[in-house]
Structure formats: C-alpha cells, structure tokens
Amino acid sequence: MESTSAAPVISAPAAEPIFRARGLTKTYHMGEVDVHALRDVSLDLHRGEFVVILGPSGSGKSTLLNILGGLDVPTSGSVTFLDHDLSRNDPHALTLFRREHVGFVFQFYNLIPSLTARENVALVTDIAEHPMPAEEALALVGLEARLDHFPSQLSGGEQQRVAIARAVAKRPDVLLCDEPTGALDVETGILVLEAIDHVNRELGATTAIITHNAAIAGMADRVLRMRSGTIAAEQRNARRLAPREISW
C-alpha cells in the first residue's frame, strides 16, 4: 500500500529495501491524554545497512524500533519486512517474524538471571532454524572464557555482550539495538559497539541502533534524527568510523 502522505520517504536508493514503512502513526492513550509517539513516518531500510537513529527522550525512536521489530503495531500506516506485513495485529505472525528474522539488544541487557551466559544464548538457539552454537556466538563478542557465569557474576559490559551474542546467535536478518551503551562507561561501550559493528560486517545483518548518544552516529552508513514523533533530518556518512575512532 502506497502512502498518501506528503512526507518524504527516507531511503537509500542503492539497493532494494527490506523494510518499507509508510505513513506510520502511533498513538497511546494515557488516561485522558493522547500521546502521539509517531506522526506520519515513512522510511526504507536496506540489506546490510547500519543505521543509527538519534533523538531525545520521547521523540518516538523506541516506538519506531518496537514496530520494526514486531513488538508493537502502528495505529495507522503500513510496514513490511520482505513479504511480512508487520502492521497487522496478528500476534502469531509477529512471533514467527521475530523468531525467524530479528535479534534484539536492550539497554538493560534483559538477561534471565537464573541462566548462565551459555544458557541465555541457548534460549534463542533452541528455537531458531539455523543458529550458530551458543559458544561460537559468545566467542564472537569475546566472551569464550565466561560461558558458565551467571549474569550476576558478569560486569555490565559483559552482560551486554552476552545480550549481543544472544541476539546474533540465530543469524538474524535484522539486529535492533535500544540504547545498547546507555548503561555503560565509555571503554565498555566501545567494546560493545565493536561487537555490534563486527556482527554487522560479518553476518551482513541490517542493523539499527537507537540512542541519545550523537557520537555513535559516526559508525553508521546513515543517521536519522527524530523529533516529536517525526524524522526531522537524514544524514549519510561517506565513511563509517571504527568504534575506536569515536569518543564521548
């Protein structure tokens, strides 16, 4: 379905998009107030692309990420991933979409405290079609020595890297990261960003990071700036910086 919206479609023209979003709006009813989290957002994301979405709190970036990840559905507008329609509220179809295609990394890691690093990754490999072994995924983020540690025995950065390993172990088509460095110091944050960058390059997963942190923008192919539920600006980087080259 083509959008009738006048807003520009944000797209990198080079390749065929795998995500197509048109005229997305999302409204939450909070008591007697309607909160417009997204207002008429359209964008395309392409295979292998590394996108950073910047914006202040409440700008709608988490809502956009949730919709792209099939965690939530828009109030109106359409969004597709290849042949999956993500705007229809079909919990079963959305569950299958997430299971087959998406890896998530959250700001607060969201590891299961009662499972070890290896078991947290296995949680995902248990239900994925062609996963890599949990050990391999943990090696990818440099944690091959911490396989049998429980989350409470790991540092914040290590926990976040377990979360990345868990997200990539299924070899996802899409890696969605919500403030992955928000709870970390600079040095640890860079380790985590290196892991994400590595995965994006190695596995070719389309990667979207949402963050407050403008410094991370340098790593991206493309940077989207959000404000008040709309995409206010788009910027293309001629060269992706390595995580080591950025600082905040």
Next chain:
Amino acid sequence: MRALDRKLLRDVRLLGGQMLAVATVVACGVAAMISMRANYDSLLLSRDTYYERRHFADVFAHLERAPEPVAATLRALPGVAVAEPRVVAHVTLDVPGLPEPATGQLVSLPAGDDRGLNAVHLRAGRLPAPGRQGEVIASEIFAEKNGLVPGDSVGAVINGRWRRLAIVGIGLSPEFIYEIGPGQIFPDNRHFGVLWMRRDALGPAFDLDGAFNDVTLLLEPGIDPATVIPAVDRVLAPWGGAGAVARVDQLSNKVLADELTQHRITGVVMGYLFLGVAAFLLHLVLARLVATQREQVGVLKAFGYGNGPLATHFLLLALVPVVLGLVAGTAAGAWLGRLFTGIFGKYYRFPELAFVLTSRTMLFSALVTLLAGIAATLQALWHVTRLPPADAMRAEAPASYRRSWLDRVAIRHLGTAARMVGRTLARRPVKAALTIVGLAFATALLVLGRYFNDAMDRMTEVEFRLAQRQDAMVLFNEAAPDRVRYDLTRLPGVRAAETFRVLSVRLVNGPHERRTSLMGLARGGELRRLVDLRLRPVPLPADGLVLNDRLAYRLGVGVGDSVTVEVLEGRRLVRRLPVARTFGEAIGTMAYADASVIRVLSGEAPLASGAFLATDPALEEALAARLKSLPRVAGVSFRRTLVESFEATLAESMGISTTVLTAFASIIAIAIVYNGLRIALSERSRELASLRVLGFSEREVGTMLVGEYLVLTLLGVPLGFLVGFGLCAALAHFYATDLFRMPLVVSGGTFAFAAVVITAAFAVTASAMARRVGRLDLVSALKMRE
C-alpha cells in the same frame, strides 16, 4: 536440556520455600482424600464380602414365643427365601476377673453350621458339640477385653438358674460387627458380649423347646424388605412380635453404614478444602512470579517464543509443587489409611479387614489435584499470554496511589510507617481481601479440627453428668412389678432406686412412621433427667410425649401435633397422644413420657423394665457381686465403667484423626502466613531498601513489612472464627444420623487454640522476614532499575 527447562529448574530452586509450602498443603489434601477414601473402600469391601459369605439376613424380628410351625408360615410368604427361627436371650454373666456383672446376649447357632444365616466365623477353638449342654462360642472382642480363651468358662443366670458356660470357641458374626448392649449408647465390650449356643441347648433352658423368640429372614434377590415386613408383622403379631426391622435398621449394620458415610464425607470435604487452599497459595505465588518476571517474559517474546511455550513453561513451574505434593500425599495417605483401617478394626470386627487402595482412588485424587493446580495457574497464564512484548520490556508503571476516603478519614492521622501500611492495603483491596480469606480459612480449619473434641465433651457432659446421674442401671429380663424398687433399695449400698419402663412402639404421623423405644420416667426423678444440648433441663410434662428433635423431624411433627402410638408388646393398644415437648438430644431417636402416661398407653399395672440406682461407692463391689446372682437381672451397667470405656474408646478412635486434622490445619496456617510475608518481602524489597538508605532503622522497616500482614491477620482470624463455626455447622449437619448427632458447640478454648497457632505461625515467620530486612543488600537493591 533446553535452556527454558533449565530456567524452570532454577526458578523452582529459587522459590524453594514457597514451593515447599504449596507442596505440603497439596500433600495434606491428597493424604486426607486418599486415606479416607481407601479406608472407606477397605471397610465397604470387607463388609460386603463378609455379609455375602456369612449370609447376613435381610429382615430381623423379635417376638415373645411362637411354636416352630410359625416359621414355616414365614417361609411361605412371597419374597422370603429363608426364615430361620432362633432363640435370643439376655442374661447376667459372671466373668472371672470382672468385679461387675456383665451382660451376655445368648444367640442360638444356625442349624446348618456355617450354611445358616448370620453364620458364625470361628476364630479359635471349635463349635459347641451336640448333646453338650453348657458349651458356647464367645464373641472375639468380648473375649479379648476380658482375656478369655477357649477352655475358660463364665457363670450365667439362665432362666433363674445358675449355670456354668464353657467357652469352646471364639467367633465373629456379621450381625455383631459392632457389638453393643441393650440400653447402651456406646460399646462397652468388657461388660457386654455375644455368646452362641446350640439351639437344642439354649431352647430348653428358656422353655423354648420346639418354639422360638427371634427370627431372621433372607429375601429373594431384588425383593424390597419394606414389602415383606408388614406381612411378617401380621404373622408374628399374635405371638408377641415386636415389629420386624430391615437390614438397614439393624443396629450393627446401621452404625457401620453411618460410619462409612462419615468417612466418605470427611474425605471429600477435607480433601477439597485442603486442595482449595493449596490452589489459593499457588495462585498467589504464581501471580507474584509472573509480575517479577515481566521483563523475562518480554525478552522471551521478543526473541520469538510464542504464548504456547511460555504458558507451558509457567504451567510446568506450577505443577512441580503440585506433583511433589501429590506423590508425597499419596504415600502419606496410604500410610494413614492403613492406620485408620487398623484402628477401625479394633471396634468393628471383620474376619478379614484388608486394606484396599484402588488405582481408581489414586487416579481420581491425582486428577482433582492436577485440576486444582491448573485452575490456580489460569490467571497467571492469562497475564503471560496477554503481556505485549513491547510493554513487558518497559518497567511496570509505578503503582498509582491516591487519597481514598479511608485516607481522609483515618490514614493521614497515622505515623509514617502506619500510613504506608494503610495506603498499601487501601490501594489493593482485592489482594488484601484474598489474604484475609486465606488466613480466615486457616483459622477455620483449626477450629474445625478441634470441634470434634468440643462436640464429644459436650455430649459426655450432657449424657453422663447431667442427664444420667445414676451410679448404676439395672435391666430386667422381663418387665417386673414396679414395687421391685423397694427390693432394690434393700441391696447392699443402694441409697435410692428409681424404676423406668421401656415400651417398643411404632409412632405414626400420616405417611411418616418410626419404630422406636418409648421410655417412661418418674416425674421429678433425681437419677435420670432429660437435658438438652444447651445444658437446660427438660421437664417431663404430666401429659403427652417428649420427643427428641431428630425423632420429631423424622415424624414431621412439632409441639402441639398429635401422633399415633402403637404399642408393640403386651396388650398392643393404639392411642393418639399430643407432642408436649421436643428437645435437642445427641443420640438415637427416642421418645419419653411420664410413667402415668405409659400406664395408660400400655393398659398395664405399673411395671418396670429396669431401674436407676444411686449407690454408696464403698459398697459397690458387694452390690456388683449380689447383682450377678439375681435371676431377674439381665444386665447391669455402672456409669463409672461406662464413662471410662467411652472415654478410652474416644481417646483412641478420635485421638488420631483429630491430631492429624489439627496438624494439617496448622501446616496450612503456617504455609499461608509464610507465603504471604515472603511475597510481601520480594515485592517490596526495593522500597524497603530505599527506606533503609534514607535512614530508617531495620526495626522501623521491619515494622512496615510485618505491619501490613499484622493488620490482615487481625482481620482474618475473627473472620476465620465465623467461617470455622459455619464449617462445624455444615459438618454437624452432614454427619447427623438417627443414631448420633454432634452438638454444635465450639468452646472458647478451641477459638483460642486457633488464634494461638495463627499468631505463633505469624510470629515465627515475621521474625524470620524481619531478619531478612536486615540482610537486604542496599546498594544492589537500588541499582535494580525501575
């Protein structure tokens, strides 16, 4: 093993205490259900096998004396398969080693040895030999209680003559599985026993050679006894027939049947009560678990776990304690059931009392338990499936507190800690109400557990201390002129004697009729009074009948109505009499009247069936010895020995079941209190840690945690008193039989006991939880994100 299954195991371990609490309560419920049901099945199977193998009769009739050919007339009645005439007589026995006289019920043996009706099952020794006059088989329980074995002998006054009866065998009969003497309300197996003799020895001794005074009938298959009994009564009326009774009204069978019904009801009621509580606990634990694992559920959903696997995951978690409890409860139930059946076998005598635990019983309780477990998880599972993944990833919104009316009225005037407690309760009234209900049930179960003791105490008090004030009761083998009481007062140690007359009667009110005993008492008598269950004396009116409430209920009459009284002995007169009074009585379906009313009814000169005696304790032994030799005396019971025997029986038979019930109820109480506090601690650890950081002392913070629960306990316990009283009333209602009703009395001691157990459970758990407040890791509690 899959990672999700590992999480399951780890969560089980994490929730160890709470899982154990749920498992224990489940085990109690299952054990109650299984033990009672298995006991019921065991007794039923033993009884039915016994009845069938030993040809337990369908109809029983007693009469004065009929010539042998009358038996042939009975045999010819339609529907009658076998009619077996016999001789039955009550005699005074002199048992070696027993100071008081005992009562013996002599019963003639069926002619065809063990092919006859109510055939004796020989436990030891042999059958009496033909032609040997004084040989008897003694009933097992009587022999046991008096240490009698084959080769011993007892003295008996038979038809006025002293005789020595040689015990050649020990036996059992389906007619006397429960062995109780005439005029007794509880078995006293030392002082009452059945002795079987050959009819050719017993008949002549009572001038019943070629005649009989008792008959038992076996009916053709499928024949309703009610259709045969009127014909039997017509045949026997000219011969002093006292009215035939069907098997269902035969005393031993009836007591046994009532007991079986009670076991079944107890098993069902207790089982369901306990499982209900277990389901309630499980519900609380899971609701809390799902709330704390919101983010975990969100992550799993984000990574593509569907509702099915997640619901299964939580369901399995819930079923772990349920299955553990089921296994432990089944084992405990089998053990307890065996114990109960063993105790039962001491009072109810069967040739074989096999313990039967059927797979059906086990499957049924497993099914009920699993269903209860699943029901308990439904709400939690619903929450898991409804939780949208994006929402689960966000922290739960802070609980919305507002100023309620309660706040404006009361809470704002309290100190900080009390204010927090008040607002927490006011904000989640449903949760508070559920906890109150749980505590109320724990209290109620404790009350119920002790209620049996209260009911028995009250009954003992009414029967043995207020109503029966005699020291001894004498029964005559046939009605004697009333002036016999003067003879009695001349016996050693007798200070006073009051006679009574018991008539066999049929009371009729339209379609309702009951065969019962009508007891005539002397108005203003001192030794036997009527006292109702509220301990109030019931004066005997000059006219009309006094019915106990059960009999009045059975007849459908009240005070002011009239009933037709058919006297089943003597001149067999029929009259209509008004019901002058009804009163609550725990035992039997009895009618009472003044002696003058009895005289008019029976058309006799004043007669006595027996007498109540007041005696001098110092001369009791001499009196006992003298009574043994009186030919007119068919039996004597001393109140002291009766009370002792009753209390010993009660202590043993009810001791274990009330102990078990009380233990179970205490376990539930502790489990509810523990779980409630444990959940409160985990829900609020962050808040409590913040308060510690702000400078509140451990003690203040502990008060806040425990205070909420203290308020709930203070509300739950009184409610539990009410619920408990209701449960007692329901149980008294379901247990009520014609033979016995439990008085609805709950003592202050019982309420106090329940309150103390709950308070103790609260104190122990609360102090353990308060210590955990001291161990709260302040830094990590605060680092946890909102």
